Structure formats: C-alpha cells, structure tokens
Amino acid sequence: MKSFIAQIDFFNVNHQNVLSKDRILSVDVLRGFDMIWIIGVKKIFKGLDEALNTPFTNWMFSQLDHAEWYGFTFYDIIMPLFLFLVGISMVYSTRKRLSVNPSKSVLWKHIAIRFVLLWILGMVVQGKLLTYDIEQITFFSNTLQAIAAGYLIASIIILYLPVLYQFGATLGLVLLYWAVFAWIPVPSFGAGLYTPDGNIAIFIDKLLLGNFQDGTTYTWILSSLNFGATTMLGVFTGYLLQSHKKPLEKFYCLTVSGVGLILLSHVWMIWHPMVKHLWTGSFVLFSGGICILMLAALYFVIDVLEYRKWTTFFVVVGSNAIAAYVSASIFDYRLIAKVFVSGLEKYVGPWYPFLLALGGFTVLYLILNYLNKKKIFIKI
Secondary structure (H helix, E strand, O other): OHHHHHHHHOOOOOOOOOOOOOOOHHHHHHHHHHHHHHHHHHHHHHHHHHHHOOHHHHHHHHOOOOOOOEOOOHHHHHHHHHHHHHHHHHHHHHHHHHHHOOOHHHHHHHHHHHHHHHHHHHHHHOOOHHHOOOOOOOOOOOHHHHHHHHHHHHHHHHHHOOHHHHHHHHHHHHHHHHHHHHHOOEOOOEOOOOOOOOOHHHHHHHHHHHHHOOOOOOOOOOOHHHHHHHHHHHHHHHHHHOOOOOHHHHHHHHHHHHHHHHHHHHHHOOOOOOEOOOOOHHHHHHHHHHHHHHHHHHHHHHHHOOOOOOOHHHHHHHOOHHHHHHHHHHOOOHHHHHHHHHHHHHHHHHHHHHHHHHHHHHHHHHHHHHHHHOOOOOOO
16 A cells, blocks of 8 residues: 555655656647647638538538537537646646756746746736726636636645545545535535536636626636646646656546546436536536547557657647737737738638638737747746
8 A cells, every 4th residue: 555655756846856857749739739720710610501501511610609508519619628738737847947956946946936926917808907997807707816716725645645535636626616616605505506697617706706706607716726726737747747757647547537537427417417617526527528528539540550640730820829818809800811811801801800810810820820930938
C-alpha cells in the first residue's frame, strides 16, 4: 500500500523529476479545435445554414448553441474543454516553474497575476467593462473568469495536497456542490430544485453580485466549485500524459477513464440533473468524459500512429488561444474581410453571409499564422 501511494504521489507537480518534457501535440491540436468554434467557425456554419436551409444544416446549426436548460449539445463542450486543457497545461507549466525556482511564494505571484488578468479580460470580453458604465458592467459572467476560478482552486489543490488527496479534494468539490443544492433551501422555493429561477446557485449569484449579476440563468459563484473540478480532470490527465506508460497504454487509460466518467454521469443524473447553465456535478462528469475521449482519439492518431501532417492548422490557432479568443470577442474581423468581398454580394446572393464569415475567419487565421511563424506567443 505504501508503495502504491508513493508511486501515485510521484506525479505530484512538486516532484521536480519531470517524467516527460516533450509537448503533447494532440493537446495542442485539441486546443486549436476548441478555439476555432469560438473565433469564427460557428459564424461560418450559420452562413451555410442560411444559404442552404436544409433539415441537415438546421440540425448542424442547432448543435452550435447551448442546450436551453437540461441536456447537452455539441457547443456545450467548448467551455469545459477550455478548462480541461488549462488543467493539462498546469501540470507542465507548474512543474517547469518549480524546477527553475522551487519557491511557492514566487509561483503564487505568477498565479495571482494570471488570475487577475483573466478576470479583467473576462470583464472586457463579456462584462461590458469598456462601456465604462457602472450600470452595465457585470462582475462574473465569462469563460475566462470561470477559467480563473478553476485555475485558482486547482492551484491550491495541486500545490498543497498529495496526488491521492487531490482525487479526494476533487470529489469533495462536486459533492459539496451537490449537498448545497440538496440541503440549502431557496426562499419561497425550497431545497433541491434545478429550475432556472428556483435553484440555490442563481439565488447566491443574485444575492452576492446584486446589480453586477449578468441577468442570465448562468451561474458562477457556487459553480466555481465545479469549475475547479473540471480543471482538476485536466490536471489528472496531465499526470497520465507525463507518466512512464507507453503511448498505447495511455490511450487505453484515457479511453477507459472517459467512458467511465460518462457512465457515472448518467447514473448521477437520476438525482443530480445535467444542466450546463448551473455546471452541475453530472455535467462535470459527462463533459469531462467527452473531453478525455476527444483527447484519446487525437492522441491515438497523432501520438500513437504518428499521423501529424494535418495538424498545423489547429496548432496555429491553439498556440495563441487566449489572444485569439479575446480579439475575436472584442473585434469583428468580418469588417476587414468586407473590404475584399463586399463587391461579390450581388453575385453570390444568399451565400454572402457564409463568404463574409469565412473571410473574417481567414483574416484572423492569417494573423495567428504570422505570429506562429515569428514564434510570438501571447500568454498570460
């Protein structure tokens, strides 16, 4: 038993003997795949649907919006995948920083700066910070702030707990979230409700954020517990990727883990529904399982079979993910594309929105490709 615990704890980020210093290309590709939907591909599919308007394109575009409440769509994986990938990156970056300087106080300075920058950028992107109007600004309402919260929670866990306890802490996060829902009543509604207006998470947000709450049914403060859990699933995946196991063994472990999480999520849904707006525990398990299976598929193709020629497109986008996300959120690159394609509108008719969206995405991709070639990586 002691030998098993010692072997598990070897993966702790505080252990300076990093098992693998090589970048995992499949992780970079998955990050790029995640980003393309946020920075323009969704608009391309919207234009395609408007041009063709067939049942198939209608269905495709319906998958590019979040589930209204219960359930899951393709687009619901984008945000948890972002947090999951942050967790994987934390294993590599934290080990690297500690190997250079083992001082946790120095590392915490970096963590604090990154947390604040992510939070401010989140307010810029979706919190209407640049309106400079106190009545419009929202404080906690964006994916980048969810990443900041998950990153902070995961940092505390991985820096101060042995790996075995990290599993326990992660389980504790989702169970604590569930317990709050099950046992703490909402005034005029009661406990254990998952309705848009009667759940404890939205009650806490409205109570604590007041006028700075974003006015939607998405929840953030209590959900931060599960943002941390989603990030930790990425951390555990990072430990596996840096382990001594052979690539094919890692693929098997990823596949089994992903399937296992999905099966567990379906069991838990009986008592704890899957609601992305609330980021419930069953959503953490289900989306986490999907993230791991997506990585497993890419890992098998790229890192096991070593079929890599097609990966450049995604790596270019993923290498400057935060910069791409923020810039695409505050600036419409279709305005630049319009200079070159507006004259074609009279010829292409209903295909113009598709052409314009494709042009906007191309402009942003060319910028990202230039940055990649010049080895310019904008990181936080």
